Every structure is written in C-alpha cells, then in structure tokens.
Amino acid sequence: MATRWGICSAGKISHDFMVAMKTLPPEDHQAVAVAARRLDDAKQFAKTHGIPRAYGTYEELAKDPNIDVIYIGTIPTTHLSSCLLFLNAKKPVLCEKSLAMTTKEVKEILACAKKNNVFLMEAIWSRFYPAYREIRKVVAQGEIGEVRLVRSEFGLSVLPLPKLELKELGGGALLYIGLYPLQFSMMIYGERPQSIQTMGKVLPTGVDETLVTNMKFSKDRLAVFTSSTGLKLANDALVVGTKGSIRIPSHMWCPETIVVNGEERNFPLPKPDLPLNFVHSTGLRYEAEEVRQCLLKGLYKPLRLRHPRKNPHMGKENSHPVGNENSHTCQPS
Amino acid sequence: MATRWGICSAGKISHDFMVAMKTLPPEDHQAVAVAARRLDDAKQFAKTHGIPRAYGTYEELAKDPNIDVIYIGTIPTTHLSSCLLFLNAKKPVLCEKSLAMTTKEVKEILACAKKNNVFLMEAIWSRFYPAYREIRKVVAQGEIGEVRLVRSEFGLSVLPLPKLELKELGGGALLYIGLYPLQFSMMIYGERPQSIQTMGKVLPTGVDETLVTNMKFSKDRLAVFTSSTGLKLANDALVVGTKGSIRIPSHMWCPETIVVNGEERNFPLPKPDLPLNFVHSTGLRYEAEEVRQCLLKGLYKPLRLRHPRKNPHMGKENSHPVGNENSHTCQPS
Numbered sequence: 001m002a003t004r005w006g007i008c009s010a011g012k013i014s015h016d017f018m019v020a021m022k023t024l025p026p027e028d029h030q031a032v033a034v035a036a037r038r039l040d041d042a043k044q045f046a047k048t049h050g051i052p053r054a055y056g057t058y059e060e061l062a063k064d065p066n067i068d069v070i071y072i073g074t075i076p077t078t079h080l081s082s083c084l085l086f087l088n089a090k091k092p093v094l095c096e097k098s099l100a101m102t103t104k105e106v107k108e109i110l111a112c113a114k115k116n117n118v119f120l121m122e123a124i125w126s127r128f129y130p131a132y133r134e135i136r137k138v139v140a141q142g143e144i145g146e147v148r149l150v151r152s153e154f155g156l157s158v159l160p161l162p163k164l165e166l167k168e169l170g171g172g173a174l175l176y177i178g179l180y181p182l183q184f185s186m187m188i189y190g191e192r193p194q195s196i197q198t199m200g201k202v203l204p205t206g207v208d209e210t211l212v213t214n215m216k217f218s219k220d221r222l223a224v225f226t227s228s229t230g231l232k233l234a235n236d237a238l239v240v241g242t243k244g245s246i247r248i249p250s251h252m253w254c255p256e257t258i259v260v261n262g263e264e265r266n267f268p269l270p271k272p273d274l275p276l277n278f279v280h281s282t283g284l285r286y287e288a289e290e291v292r293q294c295l296l297k298g299l300y301k302p303l304r305l306r307h308p309r310k311n312p313h314m315g316k317e318n319s320h321p322v323g324n325e326n327s328h329t330c331q332p333s
Numbered sequence: 334m335a336t337r338w339g340i341c342s343a344g345k346i347s348h349d350f351m352v353a354m355k356t357l358p359p360e361d362h363q364a365v366a367v368a369a370r371r372l373d374d375a376k377q378f379a380k381t382h383g384i385p386r387a388y389g390t391y392e393e394l395a396k397d398p399n400i401d402v403i404y405i406g407t408i409p410t411t412h413l414s415s416c417l418l419f420l421n422a423k424k425p426v427l428c429e430k431s432l433a434m435t436t437k438e439v440k441e442i443l444a445c446a447k448k449n450n451v452f453l454m455e456a457i458w459s460r461f462y463p464a465y466r467e468i469r470k471v472v473a474q475g476e477i478g479e480v481r482l483v484r485s486e487f488g489l490s491v492l493p494l495p496k497l498e499l500k501e502l503g504g505g506a507l508l509y510i511g512l513y514p515l516q517f518s519m520m521i522y523g524e525r526p527q528s529i530q531t532m533g534k535v536l537p538t539g540v541d542e543t544l545v546t547n548m549k550f551s552k553d554r555l556a557v558f559t560s561s562t563g564l565k566l567a568n569d570a571l572v573v574g575t576k577g578s579i580r581i582p583s584h585m586w587c588p589e590t591i592v593v594n595g596e597e598r599n600f601p602l603p604k605p606d607l608p609l610n611f612v613h614s615t616g617l618r619y620e621a622e623e624v625r626q627c628l629l630k631g632l633y634k635p636l637r638l639r640h641p642r643k644n645p646h647m648g649k650e651n652s653h654p655v656g657n658e659n660s661h662t663c664q665p666s
Contacts, residue, residue: 148534148564149543153484155573197530201481201553210482212547212557220534224545224559231481231573234580240488240564247567 002030003292006067006091008058008082010036010045013096014073015274016281018049023270023285028292035061048274058082062089069119069291072096075163076170083109083120092119094291098175119295121287124183128286130267131255132187135239135246138260139188145243150188150223152181152252155233159209164229171207173200178211178227180253181237185215185223188239193217201230254280335363336625339400339424341391341415343369343378346429347406348607349614351382356603356618361625368394381607391415395422402452402624405429408496409503416442416453425452427624431508452632454624457516461619463600464581464588465520468572471579471593472521478576483521483556485514485585488566492542497562504540506533511544511560513586514570518548518556521572526550534563587613 005021007014014034021029031051036042039056046054055061061070062085069092072082076098083100086093087109099122100106113120126132139147154177163169164176174182186192193215200211210228217223226233237252238245244261257266269282276282338354340347347367354362364384369375372389379387388394394403395418402425405415409431416433419426420442432455433439446453459465472480487510496502497509507515519525526548533544543561550556559566570585571578577594590599602615609615 149488149545149559149561149566151486151559151566155482157575195532197532197547199528199530199547199549200555210553210555212482212555214530214532214545214547216532220543222533222543222545224557226482226484226557228482231575232578233482233484233573234571234578238567240566242490242564245565245567 002027003295004030004032004066004068005288006061006064006070007031007034007045007051007073008061008070008086009073010034010041011073012277013281014045014071015048016276016278017071017073017284017288018045018051019272019274019276020282020284021288022049022273023282024289029288033061033064033067058085062086062091067091069094069295071123071288076101076175077168080105080109084112087112087116087118087120090116090118092291092295094121094123094287096123098122098170098179101170101175119291119299121291121294123284123287124179125284125287126180126183126253127187128290129254129283130286131248131258131265134260134265134267135248135258136187138246139239139241142243143260144239144241144245147188147239147241148221149240150185150237151225151240152184152223152237152248153226153233154178154180154235154253155210155226155228155231157228157230157232159230161229165203165205165207167205167207171203171205173208173211173227173229176229177253178208178213178225181225181227182213184237184252185217185225189217189221189223191217193223251279254283256280335360336628337363337365337399337401338621339394339397339403340364340367340378340384340406341394341403341419342406343367343374344406345610346614347378347404348381349609349611350404350406350617350621351378351384352605352607352609353615353617354621355382355606356615357622362621366394366397366400391418395419395424400424402427402628404456404621409434409508410501413438413442417445420445420449420451420453423449423451425624425628427454427456427620429456431455431503431512434503434508452624452628454620454627456617456620457512458617458620459513459516459586460520461623462587462616463619464591464598467593467598467600468579468581468591469520472572472574475576476593477572477574477578480521480572480574481554482573483518483570484558484573485517485556485570485581486559486566487511487513487568487586488543488559488561488564490561490563490565492563494562498536498538498540500538500540504536504538506541506544506560506562509562510586511541511546511558514558514560515546517570517585518558522550522554522556524550526556584612587616589613 033053034042034045034051035055035058042054070086072095079095079100083095164171195216198211198213201209203209209230212226215223235250237248247259248255256268272282366386367375367378367384368388368391375387403419405428412428412433416428497504528549531544531546534542536542542563545559548556568583570581580592581588589601605615
C-alpha cells in the first residue's frame, strides 16, 4: 500500500520533493494533497504534479483524514507552528531543515511529537544517500582505520537574499547550509562535540554570513568546517583516519561519488522528469523512502538526543562510531 | 661573480639544497665549504656534491673568509646558537625553518643580525616558488576579487619519529610543517591575524600532533588551517575571493600547479640529478636565487616585523594586500 503524502507549501523545495518522489514506484509513494497559503498556488502545484486535493490553509491539510505523513517545505521560521499543527493532529511529519530557529523551539516540537506519540523527522536528506550509507560502512568496517579528523565545507555566493540576511526570516549561514558539514561531522563520530570554537563574519543585520568552526570530540578526535552564504567554496569533505581517508568531492551534502583510499565509488542519481530548483534534488527520494520504511516498521518515538544513556534503546547505537541511518531521528518503539 | 655558499650541516635537507643549487647556473651559485659535527660526514658530503672544503666544526666554517653566505640546515633547536655564530662572524645567513624554538630566541637572532648589519632570512622556500609569485599576482590584480577566506592544510603520517615527538628535539606539528599553511594565510592577507582560535591533539610528551586553527584578519577576513604529524591530509589550499578562487592542489607548500577560477597554470620544476629526501626539493633553487639577488642588491637589514608602521620603507608594501616576495624577510637598506 502506498504511503500517502500531504505536502505543506507549494514552494521550490516542495517542487523538488515531488520530482524526487516520482522517481520512486507509485505503488509505494503518492502525494494526495497539497496546501499553500494561497489556494491558487496550491491548485497550480497540484496540477503540475498530479495531486488530487489542494487546500488554501494548512489547517485543512491537518484535518484531511486520508494522509499518512506530512512533508513540511516552508521556511524555518514557520516550522514551529506548522509542526505543532500537524503533530497535534496526529500526523507524522517530515520537516525541512532546519527544524526550528532555536533550541527552545526544537524542544517544544520534540515534546509535542512525544506527547502525541507521532513520528517526526528533520529532513537531513544527506543521511539517506547511498554515498552516505557507504561512508558509514567504510568507517564502521575500519577501512580507513580510526577516524581522527573531519574537514568539510559548504559555501554558496547567494547574497543579497533577504531570507538569508534577516533574522526574522531565519537567515544565517549555519542554519541554512552550515548544518550540513556540522551534521556530517557528528554523523562520522556518532556523538556531540565536547568543545567548539567558532569565528566568522556577521552581517549588519546580526546574521552570520561566513563561519569557521573547530570541534573536538572524545579521544581528541577533531572536526573543522566552514560555511558561507557570501562565498562559493570547494564544498568537499575529507574524513581522515589512521589508515586512510575518504574524500567526498563537491557536493558534500548530496554526493554521487566518494573516493575511499584513492578509489572512486559511484552512486548515480536518477534523472528528474521536470527541471529542479536545487542541485541533485532527486536525491530527496532517499529520505522519502526512509520515512516510508520507518512508518511501516512503526518507528515513531522521537529520539531523546540530550540523554541518550538514559534510553535503553540507545545502547547498541552508541557502541558504534557511526550510528545507523535512523539514529538521529527515530528508533524502534 | 658566483655567490659562494657555506653549508652548515651535512643532513638530508642540506643534500636536497645542494641538488637544487645544481639546477642553477654554476657562474651564479657555488658551494665552497661544508661543515658537520663529524668531519667524516662533511668530507663525504663534500665528495658527493663536489665541494672544495670540509670542516668538522661550525666555528671553522664561520671563520672561512671566502664565503658570501651560510645555509643552515640543522634542526631548529640548534638554530639559535648557529645563527648567532655566523651572524657575529658577519656572515649572511639563510636559516632553515623554523628559525627558532620560541619568540624569545627569534628576537635574539633578529637583534644579532641587526647589530651586525648582516642579511638574515628564514628559509620559507615556498614564498619564492613561481606558483607563489603567480598567486600573489592573481590576488594583487583582483582576478578573484577581494580575498575573504583562506583554507589550507599540511599533514603527514610520520610518527613515531623522535624529532617530531620530543620538545627537546624541537618537535611539534606547528613548528615542523604547520608553519606552511600559517605563512600562506599571512602572505595572502599581508598582515598578522587579529585573533586566533586553535585546538588539537597533544602527545603525552607535551608536543602538538594535530591542530586545527581559525584566524581572523582585518575586515572580517578569515583563514583556517589544519596540520598534523600523525595524519596524512589532502595538503591542498583554497583562496576564496568575492569573484573567484585559487585552488592549490597538493602539495600546497611547493606547488607546480595552481588553478585560478577553474583554469590550470603550470610551473614545472627542474629534474634533480641525484635522489632527493623531500618532495619537490629542486624548488629550493628559488630561495637560493632570491638570496643571491638580495645580496647583490645590498638588501640586508632585517625586517622590523613588530612595528611596520614606524618603518618608512614599509609604507608601499603595506598598501598592498600581498607583500612582494621580499617583504617577510628583508627590505632595501
């Protein structure tokens, strides 16, 4: 039976998500409704992507009983209200990154998911890429020895652009793209950093434009990352172990190729049937399929990130240097 | 008339320096004497490289009146005593990096050179590479716009190796190889950093094995570098400007190729006539020739690094984002 998706917002990333979904079997994934703040936008989006129902409010989408999961593709400043709306309506949620604007907001969203016992996942799509699965495997199997350093970067020259320059629109390099190298480092080490140093350039609006960050994990293991909305960077990553290295050429957040100890390993993406707004967006298919698998398996409790040791289900994952692809979002109930 | 070199130490880097010198015209450069702590080593070295005189003490080399300049190829812990010996004997000095073990030692050496009015240069050979001259030209001419970020790294997996693990032998990643990305960042910005953040792994001996460092220069311009004696890194560098970038593929400290806005520019090195101990060492020829040119021009006053504005000769150089190749070492008297 197909997973029935409700799409919240008719914006650029929602478009790409739909194009990606159509690279998956229709018997597994179907978009059944879309909502936008303007009904006309929703109708146009529905027409473009062959979606049966279109709504002019998110509330109508939340009340639609024939939906299995909501994809939230709005800007981060609206994620708190949207997540609470859908979670309180007992709708599982895949919410675009970043999940929210502050730790306080994230906690409120997580508490809401827990209270309602509903699946919630932040759409860190990179984690579900075949290339990322391979990276975790290579690290876990010791092909490059013990990992000691992670270097990664993600920078685009996209200013001026109000949504990246203004606090009230959720601006800032870290929240917009810096989270990719950050999550990459944390994925590799399977833990939070013990200490962080950062410096950068702050725009007159008070929002970060460029940042360089050092992190130390347990056992003196290091990570360094750079991110910018003002500068185009090489956008590669390097994982250095005691016996070798993994190089991820651009684009480190959605790679088709990785280089393990000098040897290329390729994971080509399917071609889109419509033009995309963002690079390699057909790779959104992997997170969509992951959500389907999580729902089929009944994995719906939010991960207790802050106190993993108090959670008996975390033992096995914590014993690995790299968590499995679910470990940052959900776990067996 | 040839510049007559005296070689202090018959070690590995002195060997490479001689091989490099032989790629230059013999009418410009001649090694006329070598000294080692053991006379037999000096004699063997002299035989290998066709050097007329061999000494078993550095003092004899210092007293040799038929020498224009000394190349010091000993380990850094001995640089202070060797530099003072030769400078006090009024011998110009090209001293291997790092110039000394502490700021205090560096100041003592600089004061000695000044007192004796004798040329002194730290052998940061990278600065004189044709590729480095091209990098400075590209930056100065604005081919990549205003430089905003420099990322560079130099890491080798060479432990265990006592001289890199023990304080008393001058160990540590920063002093051994980390200075290359550090000097690279400072060359690009033509100034000292205004703030520095660093973290890393320290060996039980108290010596740095791996470090990750952020630096902020004027106008919020950033640099980040990584160095390690325990990990082999990609050893490339990236200079990011507002209009483009320069990529320096491995080896960033002695490149034959740079990539400016996607276009390769090549600067091939001459081939050595004997096996080398270190990568691309025939490139030591460029610093040897620079020393010759400095001596021919009578450039011998040590640069007053700490108070450049008090020095009337520094005005022009300071007005450029990148100093010329002499600016870190010497200046017109």
